[in-house]
Amino acid sequence: MSSDATTGAATARTGAVRCRGVGKVWGEGTARELVALDAVDLDVAPGEFVVMLGPSGCGKSTLLSMVAGLDRPTSGLIEADGEPVREPGPDRCMIFQQSSLYPWLSVADNVSFGLRLRGRPKSERRQVAQRLLRTVGLGDVLDKHPDELSGGMRQRAAIARALAMEPRVLLMDEPFAALDVQTRAKLQDFIRQVWTESGASVLFVTHSIDEAVSLADRIVVFTARPGRIKAVVPVELERPRDPRSAEYHRLHDQLIDLLRDEVDRAFAQQEKVSG
Template sequence: MASDPVAPFSSRDAVVCRNVGKTWAPGTPRAHEALRAIDLDIAPREFVVLLGPSGCGKSTLLYLIAGLEDATSGELWSFGDRVETPSPQRSLIFQEASLFPWLTVGQNVAFGLSIAGMAAEERARIVRDALQRVGLWEAIDKRPHELSGGMRQRVAVARALAMKPRVLLMDEPFAALDVQTRARMQSFLLDVWEASGASVLFVTHHIDEAVALADRVVVFTARPGRIKTIVPVDLPRPRDPFSPAAEALRRHLTAQLQDEVDRAFAEQEVVIA
């Protein structure tokens, strides 16, 4: 990572990105720049949505913050500590629930605690609390294949919450769900977030989802992903998706995103040709 001077930031910030860039497969014919010059500060307990066209590096940024990948340039911090490796303080939830099919719901939620060497009694207490918070205590002995898609994602959230993260990173976790289930999961997530006290970075392609969830919406350009604009959302919760203010925000985000989506499609057509 670069050692150039960076803009000042607070050690209390949940996430800090300074001039962060990522190039995949550098120095090879397959090299491509995913992210460029990302500067972003996330406050404690803040819910931030990352919105942008496909391939703009939103998920890549989550992997960098999680410590699963190294940035090509720039620096990242979380609560004053440089991000260099994965940490239980930063939990990542993928688009698919990624549960172990051979384990029960309870065993899946306890997995990280077991790896950390936590005593069985304490582990059982935390698992019970996490499953009660997501409304799935009754399913503790079921296997993932016995659950609906929405229930599996709730188990994934419970597993993340069991580690008591200070930052929850969510990569399109509701993308595979139907419209009705997605709306219920959004409401559920807001309740869990407020109770947990964690900061959330949530990736989505859906403007409606951004309007429903965010304190701020970070709009990305087409690849290489840069921050085009950051839109604060001052709507009270619970939000009425049909209110004039929500509709105005939806229109504003659509306008901000349209040129980037068009450019992303044009670039894909060039590659295919």
């Protein structure tokens, strides 16, 4: 158990996710060496909703994929539930911008696919799929196939599939970025509800300041590459959050100020690469 002052609410119990001095150098020792992340200390407490905000290319996806166990840090340590992360596990589920459901399976079979791998009987799988699809507002599309669903419905099905594994941590990489504004607002409501009901921790990447302020317990702002934590902004507004409130506006402005220089730096980096 941690006595580290930075862990905040996580000190009483083991943190769901704990990153200490995490760095990632892609192509280390080659001509294409690139420092993506540097010395990131970040905790996500059990049940906490943490949003990562930062310019393109600052290493947010890299960090998420390392927490998922899909990549390894080149320095530092990542723990999930007190154990070093070495590989992907069902306790940590990743949801991407474009979900990849199996096109040949029904929606229900997609949702319960992980349970099939766990050897759970068919009747139980069907029941779980039914319950979760109802939770995400897709109770009547169990037997449809993914290509019959809209983008927003497919994302909801992907979230139901993740929930079927009863993860401790949901890792979401710009999950709503490809959706239209109205669908996105709906899915934000819905993810808030799923998060409350599941008790899972969420580590969520977005480019949208509004999405961050709507959803987060804490917003972690990253610098341009190499990504370092520039600021951690707690959001103490009651949910659901009122985008017209003075405090919402104050936070929004604060985040714009924090991001402005970093976005400029990230642009300058990109121009150097392409120029």
